[in-house]
Amino acid sequence: MKYLLNGESTERLIFRNLKESDFDSWLPFHKDLRSSEFWNGLPKNPKTACQQQFNRVFERYKQDLGGMNALICKKTNLLVGLCRLLIQTVDNIEELEIGYSILPELWQKGYATEAAKKCKEFAFNNNFRDSLISIIHINNIPSIKVALANGMQLSKTTKYHNNPVHIYRVFN
Numbered sequence: 001m002k003y004l005l006n007g008e009s010t011e012r013l014i015f016r017n018l019k020e021s022d023f024d025s026w027l028p029f030h031k032d033l034r035s036s037e038f039w040n041g042l043p044k045n046p047k048t049a050c051q052q053q054f055n056r057v058f059e060r061y062k063q064d065l066g067g068m069n070a071l072i073c074k075k076t077n078l079l080v081g082l083c084r085l086l087i088q089t090v091d092n093i094e095e096l097e098i099g100y101s102i103l104p105e106l107w108q109k110g111y112a113t114e115a116a117k118k119c120k121e122f123a124f125n126n127n128f129r130d131s132l133i134s135i136i137h138i139n140n141i142p143s144i145k146v147a148l149a150n151g152m153q154l155s156k157t158t159k160y161h162n163n164p165v166h167i168y169r170v171f172n
Contacts, residue, residue: 003067003085003123005122008069010118012073013073015083016069016070018068018070027047029103030047035104038140038163053068066087069083069084084100085119090158096132099134100112116150130171131171133167134146134152137164144168153168153169154166
């Protein structure tokens with residue numbers, strides 16, 4: 001589980017492994033249609049979508065492929081979002097991706113950028129890869145802004161799971 005940031009922290013956030021008990025706290029992410037507006041192929045039922053995501057997270061934990069870290073607010077001790085270092089295959093190339101999702105009521109408060117920067121620092125300090133990517137739907141401007149704030153630059157545009165995406169990259 002070398003790609004998990006369990007126990008790491010930032011100024012406002014604590015990283016820990018996702019737990020089954022986080023389900024109800026994360027479900028509002030899937031209930032808000034804005035959370036999935038850019039991504040085709042997700043289940044329409046919020047509970048089904050949330051359960052599928054949790055199943056993938058716990059399976060990745062078992063396979064040591066990285067996975068979601070729960071982001072806990074130091075001030076409130078509540079779930080803010082999920083962030084990850086995750087092995088992904090893009091255009092037949094294995095990459096290490098920084099991904100981030102924040103509960104909609106907490107958008108635009110800098111949590112995604114704070115968490116993404118910590119993931120980058122953790123990955124490079126541990127010499128996991130020479131570069132990291134973020135896979136972002138071409139129309140997801142808020143996520144593009146996070147990638148840019150994390151020092152990433154547009155590397156290419158491609159398809160990923162039948163979605164048009166930009167691959168943003170940062171080098172160590």
